[in-house]
Amino acid sequence: MRAVHTVEExxxxxxxxLATLPAGELMQRAVAGLVAACARMLGGPYGARxxxxxxxGNNGGDALWAGARLARRGAxxxxxxxxxxxxxxxxxxxxxxxxxxxxxxxxxxxxxxxLAGADLVLDGILGIxxxxxxxxxxxxxxxRAREEAGLVVAVDLPSGVDPDTGETPGAHVVADVxxxxxxxxxxxxxxxxxxxxxxxxxxxxxxTPYLPEARATVLEDxxxxxxxxxxxxxxxxxxxxVVGVLAGSDRYPGAALLAVGGALRGGAGMVRYAGPDAVxxxxxxxxxxxxxxxSVAETGRVQAxxxxxxxxxxxxEEVAAALDSGLPVLVDADGLRWLPDRFAGPALLxxxxxxxxxxxxxxxxxxxxxxxxxxxxxxxxWNATVLLKGATTLVVAPDGRVRANPTGTAALxxxxxxxxxxxxxxxxxxxxxxxxxxxxxxxxxHGLAGRRAAEVSGYPSAGDVLEQLPAVLRDLRR
Numbered sequence: 001m002r003a004v005h006t007v008e009e010x011x012x013x014x015x016x017x018l019a020t021l022p023a024g025e026l027m028q029r030a031v032a033g034l035v036a037a038c039a040r041m042l043g044g045p046y047g048a049r050x051x052x053x054x055x056x057g058n059n060g061g062d063a064l065w066a067g068a069r070l071a072r073r074g075a076x077x078x079x080x081x082x083x084x085x086x087x088x089x090x091x092x093x094x095x096x097x098x099x100x101x102x103x104x105x106x107x108x109x110x111x112x113x114x115l116a117g118a119d120l121v122l123d124g125i126l127g128i129x130x131x132x133x134x135x136x137x138x139x140x141x142x143x144r145a146r147e148e149a150g151l152v153v154a155v156d157l158p159s160g161v162d163p164d165t166g167e168t169p170g171a172h173v174v175a176d177v178x179x180x181x182x183x184x185x186x187x188x189x190x191x192x193x194x195x196x197x198x199x200x201x202x203x204x205x206x207x208t209p210y211l212p213e214a215r216a217t218v219l220e221d222x223x224x225x226x227x228x229x230x231x232x233x234x235x236x237x238x239x240x241x242v243v244g245v246l247a248g249s250d251r252y253p254g255a256a257l258l259a260v261g262g263a264l265r266g267g268a269g270m271v272r273y274a275g276p277d278a279v280x281x282x283x284x285x286x287x288x289x290x291x292x293x294x295s296v297a298e299t300g301r302v303q304a305x306x307x308x309x310x311x312x313x314x315x316x317e318e319v320a321a322a323l324d325s326g327l328p329v330l331v332d333a334d335g336l337r338w339l340p341d342r343f344a345g346p347a348l349l350x351x352x353x354x355x356x357x358x359x360x361x362x363x364x365x366x367x368x369x370x371x372x373x374x375x376x377x378x379x380x381x382w383n384a385t386v387l388l389k390g391a392t393t394l395v396v397a398p399d400g401r402v403r404a405n406p407t408g409t410a411a412l413x414x415x416x417x418x419x420x421x422x423x424x425x426x427x428x429x430x431x432x433x434x435x436x437x438x439x440x441x442x443x444x445x446h447g448l449a450g451r452r453a454a455e456v457s458g459y460p461s462a463g464d465v466l467e468q469l470p471a472v473l474r475d476l477r478r
Contacts, residue, residue, distance in 0.1 A: 001223045002202075003214035004184035004404070006164050007128045013182070013210035024090070026205060027058065030181045031065040033203030034122075034155060037179045038070060041151055042120055046074030051118040051149060052095075053080050053141055054087065055125040055159070061088025063124025063155050064095045071098040078114035080105050082125060082138055105137055111144070118149040123173045125159035128185065133170015134160040142173045154178040157187050158196045166190025166372050174198075182207035189218055189404035190372050191392045216402040219444050225476045227441045229267060229431040240269030241430030244302035245423065246322050246335070247309040248279045255310020255333075255419045257286050258462050262423025263306065264289065265469040266442070268430060272299045274318065296321040304328040306426030308335020309419040323347075328429040330438075331384075332422040339382060347384035348435040350422055356388060372402065385435035387425070387443060389418065395439040403440040407447025411454035416462030421446045424469065448472045 005013075018026055042048045052067040054060035064079060068091070071077040077100045081087055084104060096102065103110030115121070123145070125138050134142060138159065145152055152175045157163055160172025163185045178197040180188060182205045187193035219227075231240050243263040248256025256279050263271045264287060273283050273292040280292035293299040296318050305322040311334035319338040323329055328346040331339065336355055356374055357364040360381075367374045368390075375388040375396040388394045393405040425442035433441065449468040453460030456468075 001220060002184055002218040003211065004186055004189060004216035004218065004402075005211055005214055006186070009212055010128060010183060010185075010207070013207050016210040017207055027061060027065065029205040030062055030203060031069065033181070033205070034062060034066045034179045035069045037177070037201050037203070038066065038120060038122070038153060039073070041153070041177065042075075045070045048075045048119045049117055050075045050077045051080065051114045051121045051145070052077060052100075053121060053123055053125050053138075053145065054082065054091075055138070056083035056086030056088070057127060057129070058088065059127030059155055059159075060124045061091035063122045064088055064091030066122060066155070067100050068094040068098040071095070071100045077101070078103060078118075080111055080114050080141065082141070105141060111141070115144055115148045118145075120151045120153060121145040121149045123152060123154040123159050123175060125173065127156055128163045130159060131162060131169075133168070133172060139171035142171065146174055151176045152198075154197065156180050157185050158193070161187045161193035161196055163187045165370065166193040167370055168192045168196065172196055177201060179203060181205050183211055183214075184218065186216060186372065189216075189392060189406070190394065191390060192369065192371075194392050215400055216404065218404050218406050219440055221476060224441050224444045227433065227437050228473065228476060229428070229433070230477070231267075235269075237269030238303070240267060241304065241427055241432070242270040242272065242302045243268045243423070243426045243430045244272050244274065244296070244299050244305045244322065244327075245426065246274045246296060246305060246307045246315075246318055247311065247419065247422070248275050248283070249310055249312035249315070250276055250278060251312050252310030253279045253282050254416060256283050258416045258419035258466060259306055259309045259423040259426075260287050260290055261466045262420040262469070263427040264423075265466055266424035266427035266445075267473065268427035272302050274299045296325075302327065302430070304330070304426055304429035306330045306332070306422050308332040309422050311335060328435070330422055330426045330429060332418065342381075342383045344383075346429070346435050347382070348387060348425060348429065348439050349378065349382065349384050350387045350389065350418065350425065350439070351378075352389040352418070356386075372396070376400070385439055387439040389421075393443045393447075395436060395443060397436045401436060403436065405440065405443040405447060407444050407451065409447055409450045409454065411450035411460050412447065412465065414460065414462055414465075417446070417450065417465050420462055420466045420469075445469065445472050445476070
């Protein structure tokens with residue numbers, strides 16, 4: 001499980017570690033990892049052209065020290081200084097001593113010479129203390145680096161993004177690669193900032209023993225395998241979990257088929273479907289192991305409810321019956337229209353940005369710009385875990401814990417994939433997972449299934465994603 005920490009937590013851990021090290025040692029650990037990553041990207045630094053965009057403070061110092069080491073290994077390195085009055089003195093001295101060339105950011109000819117044809121640009125403008133976007137001079141340099149040079153490598157995080165929120169409050173660097181130090185930052189896993197980070201390479205600088213338990217994390221295969229239900233030889237359908245599915249309508253019958261399929265392919269011991277007769281007939285034809293009833297009240301014993309996919313209009317009483325059952329519940333899509341003021345029991349809401357915007361009474365663009373903020377707001381307001389779908393899906397619990405999903409893929413940008421996710425997460429709720437585990441595990445598995453489906457069909461449908469779930473689950477359990 002990859003940890004994500006706040007700037008305050010990182011600063012405190014750095015101070016504690018610094019107290020145990022010789023002066024300058026911590027920076028040199030970071031620089032060594034940065035240089036090693038850059039050397040790999042360049043295929044060796046000898047003969048390469050490198051530009052360093054150096055702001056004031058330690059982030060600029062990291063970049064200057066890295067530039068010095070690359071120069072000593074045969075690279076031609078220019079450093080563009082944005083804040084000559086606040087430049088890291090030791091880093092600048094080392095850079096000059098290694099033969100690096102220094103230009104002021106206001107020197108147009110010097111900047112052109114530094115950037116034109118550069119194989120790699122190191123973004124050392126702002127570090128984790130930066131807020132509010134880039135000033136005009138830095139923004140112009142960032143734009144020109146993107147347009148005129150080769151790889152853009154951010155030092156710790158792209159300059160101009162907000163490290164603790166994942167927001168992009170102004171102009172910012174768009175990197176191809178980010179080399180980050182010590183621990184994860186929110187800006188590297190939460191959009192829109194994560195979209196500016198490119199591929200993220202982590203460098204261990206010895207910070208872990210001094211960091212608190214992370215409240216935000218990113219799951220990995222081994223974590224998901226441990227969270228998946230593991231039926232034993234004495235299991236029955238109830239120990240595997242019985243899911244009630246209230247989904248689909250005469251207009252959207254496919255939503256029921258996909259949600260039921262997601263639950264069954266996700267490992268549910270049984271699915272009980274509640275819905276219109278015509279849809280129930282289609283569900284039984286596709287999934288004959290499903291038990292169907294006309295209403296929530298007549299469905300029979302279930303251990304969790306998945307509610308909302310493709311319900312359409314006029315189903316409020318049925319939704320209320322499922323939400324009032326006292327059982328764990330997942331609410332998706334149309335079911336989000338009928339939320340209670342607050343949930344008393346375990347609940348998982350699965351909106352996309354537009355649906356969350358309607359719930360909160362704001363524009364979709366506002367949610368997209370502040371995804372973590374609004375997911376937290378909804379989790380607190382409804383006392384429910386919120387799974388906010390997107391390129392970087394977020395799962396946020398009412399107590400503030402956050403999991404960012406790393407398996408997002410454009411392959412899931414197809415109608416009905418959310419219905420599959422709803423059924424899959426519902427099966428995990430029914431098997432006993434809490435909403436945070438169910439949502440984050442389902443999102444992870446769903447993303448992997450989307451990737452596999454894309455390998456098979458290029459542009460997969462929701463049905464293609466559904467059919468890949470068993471293979472993904474099998475491989476994770478190995």
